[in-house]
Amino acid sequence: xxxxxxxxxxxxxxxxxxxxxxxxxxxxxxxxxxxxxxxxxxxxxxxxxxxxxxxxxxxxxxxxxxxxxxxxxxxxxxxxxxxxxxxxxxxxxxxxxxxxxxxxxxxxxxxxxxxxxxxxxxxxxxxxxxxxxxxxxxxxxxxxxxxxxxxxxxxxxxxxxxxxxxxxxxxxxxxxxxxxxxxxxxxxxxxxxxxxxxxxxxxxxxxxxxxxxxxxxxxxxxxxxxxxxxxxxxxxxxxxxxxxxxxxxxxxxxxxxxxxxxxxxxxxxxxxxxxxxxxxxxxxxxxxxxxxxxxxxxxxxxxxxxxxxxxxxxxxxxxxxxxxxxxxxxxxxxxxxxxxxxxxxxxxxxxxxxxxxxxxxxxxxxxxxxxxxxxxxxxxxxxxxxxxxxxxxxxxxxxxxxxxxxxxxxxxxxxxxxxxxxxxxxxxxxxxxxxxxxxxxxxxxx
Amino acid sequence: xxxxxxxxxxxxxxxxxxxxxxxxxxxxxxxxxxxxxxxxxxxxxxxxxxxxxxxxxxxxxxxxxxxxxxxxxxxxxxxxxxxxxxxxxxxxxxxxxxxxxxxxxxxxxxxxxxxxxxxxxxxxxxxxxxxxxxxxxxxxxxxxxxxxxxxxxxxxxxxxxxxxxxxxxxxxxxxxxxxxxxxxxxxxxxxxxxxxxxxxxxxxxxxxxxxxxxxxxxxxxxxxxxxxxxxxxxxxxxxxxxxxxxxxxxxxxxxxxxxxxxxxxxxxxxxxxxxxxxxxxxxxxxxxxxxxxxxxxxxxxxxxxxxxxxxxxxxxxxxxxxxxxxxxxxxxxxxxxxxxxxxxxxxxx
Numbered sequence: 001x002x003x004x005x006x007x008x009x010x011x012x013x014x015x016x017x018x019x020x021x022x023x024x025x026x027x028x029x030x031x032x033x034x035x036x037x038x039x040x041x042x043x044x045x046x047x048x049x050x051x052x053x054x055x056x057x058x059x060x061x062x063x064x065x066x067x068x069x070x071x072x073x074x075x076x077x078x079x080x081x082x083x084x085x086x087x088x089x090x091x092x093x094x095x096x097x098x099x100x101x102x103x104x105x106x107x108x109x110x111x112x113x114x115x116x117x118x119x120x121x122x123x124x125x126x127x128x129x130x131x132x133x134x135x136x137x138x139x140x141x142x143x144x145x146x147x148x149x150x151x152x153x154x155x156x157x158x159x160x161x162x163x164x165x166x167x168x169x170x171x172x173x174x175x176x177x178x179x180x181x182x183x184x185x186x187x188x189x190x191x192x193x194x195x196x197x198x199x200x201x202x203x204x205x206x207x208x209x210x211x212x213x214x215x216x217x218x219x220x221x222x223x224x225x226x227x228x229x230x231x232x233x234x235x236x237x238x239x240x241x242x243x244x245x246x247x248x249x250x251x252x253x254x255x256x257x258x259x260x261x262x263x264x265x266x267x268x269x270x271x272x273x274x275x276x277x278x279x280x281x282x283x284x285x286x287x288x289x290x291x292x293x294x295x296x297x298x299x300x301x302x303x304x305x306x307x308x309x310x311x312x313x314x315x316x317x318x319x320x321x322x323x324x325x326x327x328x329x330x331x332x333x334x335x336x337x338x339x340x341x342x343x344x345x346x347x348x349x350x351x352x353x354x355x356x357x358x359x360x361x362x363x364x365x366x367x368x369x370x371x372x373x374x375x376x377x378x379x380x381x382x383x384x385x386x387x388x389x390x391x392x393x394x395x396x397x398x399x400x401x402x403x404x405x406x407x408x409x410x411x412x413x414x415x416x417x418x419x420x421x422x423x424x425x426x427x428x429x430x431x432x433x434x435x436x437x438x439x440x441x442x443x444x445x446x
Numbered sequence: 447x448x449x450x451x452x453x454x455x456x457x458x459x460x461x462x463x464x465x466x467x468x469x470x471x472x473x474x475x476x477x478x479x480x481x482x483x484x485x486x487x488x489x490x491x492x493x494x495x496x497x498x499x500x501x502x503x504x505x506x507x508x509x510x511x512x513x514x515x516x517x518x519x520x521x522x523x524x525x526x527x528x529x530x531x532x533x534x535x536x537x538x539x540x541x542x543x544x545x546x547x548x549x550x551x552x553x554x555x556x557x558x559x560x561x562x563x564x565x566x567x568x569x570x571x572x573x574x575x576x577x578x579x580x581x582x583x584x585x586x587x588x589x590x591x592x593x594x595x596x597x598x599x600x601x602x603x604x605x606x607x608x609x610x611x612x613x614x615x616x617x618x619x620x621x622x623x624x625x626x627x628x629x630x631x632x633x634x635x636x637x638x639x640x641x642x643x644x645x646x647x648x649x650x651x652x653x654x655x656x657x658x659x660x661x662x663x664x665x666x667x668x669x670x671x672x673x674x675x676x677x678x679x680x681x682x683x684x685x686x687x688x689x690x691x692x693x694x695x696x697x698x699x700x701x702x703x704x705x706x707x708x709x710x711x712x713x714x715x716x717x718x719x720x721x722x723x724x725x726x727x728x729x730x731x732x733x734x735x736x737x738x739x740x741x742x743x744x745x746x747x748x749x750x751x752x753x754x755x756x757x758x759x760x761x762x763x764x765x766x767x768x769x770x771x772x773x774x775x776x777x778x779x780x781x782x783x784x785x786x787x788x789x790x791x792x793x794x795x
Contacts, residue, residue: 026746041752042759050752078746081738081755086692086699091491091735098486117602117694122490125616138599189589190601190696197599427599434536434596434606 028076030102033069033340033351035060035077038092038111043083044243048273048325050316052111053079055329057314058307059299063337066306070341071349076103082112089115090122097126106343106357107131107336113191123148128354129361131339133332134267134290138194141421142428143362143390144439148354150361150390152335153383154267154290154415156194157424158394160238161415162288163264164202166398167236169413178207181234185225185249187241188214191268195240198420205419209234219245226252235262242268247277254281264288264398271324275401283403288396291331291379293406295322299330299375324406331380338374339364362387381412387442391417476626481619489618490691492732496724497625498686499731503711503723504636505679510709511717512640513672514652515565519577520680520708522584525700527554527681528688529594532603536596543610547628551681557584558677565669569655581705588697595696602696605689621690628686632679637720639675648672649718714766716776725777734762 028034037056040049060075069075078100080092089110099105108123109131110116116136123130129148130136138157140149154162167182168174184199186192196212203210211232213225219241226249229237237258241249246269254260261284265274270287278285294300300322307313308321320326343352343360352360364385371377385392395412432439480493506520531550534541541549561580565573588594595603608615608624615624639645647668650658659665688695707730715726737758745754773780787794 039751042755046752053751078742079751080742081751083755086695087495087731090692094487094491114696114698117600117696118692121604121693189698190599193601194599430596431598435604436607 026076026078026100028078028099028101028103031351032074032076032103034096034100034103034105035075035336036092036096036105036108037077037079038082038089038096038109038115039079040082040084040112041079042081045084048271049084049111051320051323051325052329052332054314054316054320055326055331056333057329058303058312059330059333059337061312061314062303062307065312066302070337071344073344073349073351075337076100082115084112084114086114086118090118093119093122097128104351104353106340106352106354107361108354109133109332109336110136120146120149126354127358129339129358131332131335131361133328133335139424139427139431141389141391141424142439143385143387144442145428145432145437146390147440148358150385152361152385152391153331153381153393154396155391155394156191156266157198157420158391158415158417159266159288159396160195160198161202161417161420162394162396162413163238163266164199164206164208165415166264166288166410166413168206169410171235174206179209180236181209181211181232182236182238183211183213183229183232183234184238184240185213185215185222185229187219187243187245188216191242192240195238195266197423199238201419201423202416215241215245215249217245218243219248222248222252223256225249226256226258229253229258230256237263239263239265239269241265242274246274247282250275250278250282250285254278260284261286261400267396270399272401272406273325280403282401285401286398286409287401287406289324289399290381290393290396291324291327292397292399292408293322293324293327294379294408297375297379298372298377299379302375327379331376334374334376334380335364335383338366338370361385362390364392378408387440473630480622484619484622486618489622492735494618494622494625494691495687495731496727497629498683498691499708499711499727500724501629501632501686502680502683502708503715503727504633504720505676505683506708507712507717507719507723508636508639508648508679509672509676511712511719511722512645512652513648513669514655515562515669515672516570516574517577517676518574518702518705518709519561519580519584521684521700521702521704522581523554523558523677523680524684524687524704525584525588525697526557526677527551527684528695528700529588529603530554530681531685531689532605533594535606539606543608543615543624547682547685550685551678554681554684555674555678558680559670559674562670562673562677565673566666578702581702585697585701588700600696602694603688604694608689625686625690628682632682633720636679640720644668644671652718710766712776714769714777716778719776719778722776722778725781729777733765734758737761 039053040046060077064074080095082088082092089112097105105128107129110119113135116132119130120137127148129150131150131152133152134154136151137149138151138155140146140151141155168177171177199210211234213228215222215225239249250260253263260282263285265287267289270289275282275285315321339357339360340352342364343356347356362385364383366383371380381393381395383392394415394417397408397412398410399406400409502520502524509515509517527550530553531546534546534549564576589601595601615621647663650663651665651668655665692699711726711730712723714729716722741754741758769777
């Protein structure tokens with residue numbers, strides 16, 4: 001090849017070699033707890049993802065530096081890009097599942113629905129608990145069939161029930177729901193269809209008319225759906241969309257004259273990225289969320305003091321401090337940390353492995369006092385998981401968009417989990433039958 | 447006395463058959479070395495996806511590389527195979543895994559045949575559009591009708607029980623054996639197929655289908671056969687992708703991006719070759735992992751993680767451009783040129 005090309009290649013190689021020696025990669029040791037971070041900083045969801053990882057990393061830094069680790073055990077983490085695909089998610093999991101330099105893995109967050117589904121059975125075999133907060137397999141709520149899958153805090157079933165309870169609150173009681181019309185505009189995918197079952201059951205119980213209107217992926221054009229909504233004239237609309245279909249839905253609803261303050265978005269249609277593109281027509285839009293937006297919770301004050309003001313935050317754009325996605329990262333990290341802390345109470349103040357992490361998750365009990373200690377009071381709900389109940393929470397709060405920011409307009413609204421549990425048990429029993437599994441019996445201390 | 451007329455006899459051996467040392471070496475590594483020293487990461491994240499993608503590339507190559515019918519619907523046919531195999535394993539478990547895989551492949555072949563019927567009338571870009579329609583239709587089909595995924599709430603399928611003659615195949619090594627044996631059997635079948643009359647007819651159709659029709663090759667029949675055989679391979683690849691690799695799949699695992707990925711595998715690897723699929727699959731699926739490890743090892747602490755990821759994607763894209771400029775016929779041609787050069791070394795050609 002030509003001499004100049006050879007020289008430039010040699011120069012590039014030398015630069016690489018020089019840079020390589022400059023700063024060492026992440027190093028861990030056997031007395032630390034490894035926290036794998038399966039991220040997506042590239043791809044269609046990168047702009048939201050970046051905030052989630054910032055929330056997680058900031059909280060982990062806070063735990064390490066301010067609290068000295070979890071009971072003295074420092075955390076070490078390494079990122080691995082998944083691009084929100086299943087293949088990279090599997091590759092990252094396989095890379096990390098044995099820990100890093102002797103530091104073991106206690107819990108794993110797949111951070112992406114395709115990866116969560118692909119890993120759900122591997123995790124059972126490898127005995128590493130998967131935490132899928134707000135996504136993942138709903139039937140994994142039944143911990144007897146899914147010992148290592150944890151759809152913590154809020155599944156789509158609970159979200160549907162929370163919505164109905166909120167609407168009942170607004171209408172003045174459950175008896176007022178009879179005869180009302182509640183339309184669900186949903187993204188026609190597995191995600192959007194998850195709430196078909198629970199809403200049908202709730203409609204039978206409370207006597208409201210349950211209208212389901214699908215929107216084909218990606219949902220750039222929704223005139224037909226909202227014209228139908230206009231004709232039916234429901235009292236409330238449950239918006240079960242995500243990505244670009246959310247702002248399009250809000251804009252189209254405003255165009256057809258449906259009052260935006262009677263549209264309640266689901267948890268994946270509840271961030272500022274979802275409403276800002278809709279502009280002024282989104283003012284008054286409501287959304288359910290298990291991790292409300294806001295930067296004035298106690299934990300934010302602490303993070304601002306110890307992490308942000310010292311320039312150690314992972315956030316590149318500090319405007320996103322306190323956004324929905326940033327707070328979701330905080331909440332995800334908190335659940336993992338508290339699970340490890342709970343497990344340390346039984347197994348000793350040392351780095352823990354997957355089985356011990358599972359024990360910690362199944363005995364997780366975060367009450368008001370603990371939330372106040374952590375600084376998460378108001379940001380996170382009470383969680384009490386068990387062997388039979390891998391969800392543990394089931395409440396959501398409602399926030400409203402005023403054109404520039406989100407304001408919380410309700411307290412934690414619990415779902416009617418007892419009503420929905422038979423649906424979940426039916427699905428988990430079908431799964432167990434399909435796989436020839438025997439569900440384990442819960443004695444209380446396994 | 448007459449002069450003795452020298453008699454020229456034809457050489458007794460028309461072709462020189464040599465022992466394929468390279469292939470034997472690779473088979474040795476695959477059957478002996480990997481099970482001995484392979485760990486979970488290598489089996490689960492590197493070898494199994496590589497083998498399954500090679501099989502998928504092989505399927506598409508039979509259609510696009512050998513018969514010249516451009517298709518961007520590969521992932522749709524993979525989905526048919528995956529869901530059909532799931533249906534067999536779920537509803538007729540007594541048939542067993544090999545029959546379920548074959549059944550999935552056959553149903554996929556039928557669907558491929560149906561979507562290949564337009565090839566009797568249209569060619570080139572227009573045929574590509576019908577395969578695109580197949581891709582979107584099949585992806586929609588497996589989301590819309592819950593019967594396909596047994597009414598599960600998340601729309602996903604997972605293999606009920608991967609077992610062969612009593613042995614549980616659900617371990618990384620078990621799934622590796624399943625994938626390796628299936629891929630080898632199907633590759634051997636494909637090699638024989640392309641060397642036979644069928645393969646020669648396909649190549650004639652690809653090179654000049656009017657001339658092929660003139661010399662008497664039933665062009666329509668062979669085109670439909672190509673669609674069917676290609677979809678058979680893609681269906682089995684899809685079933686393996688869903689059950690031997692992912693574990694749990696849904697229609698979105700077989701979206702248009704997967705179709706493009708397989709098309710890129712055969713373009714980079716070499717259209718119209720069998721070994722090219724393996725090289726292409728290694729390039730497309732394994733090189734990003736190598737770049738990711740290298741990036742992590744070299745720049746883990748110093749460069750921002752998002753920038754590092756984007757840098758890897760840039761490098762990958764640049765490598766594709768460079769290789770295709772250097773050798774448009776694909777990496778396999780590059781490798782075979784290299785092999786020929788080595789034969790003549792130290793003489794240059």
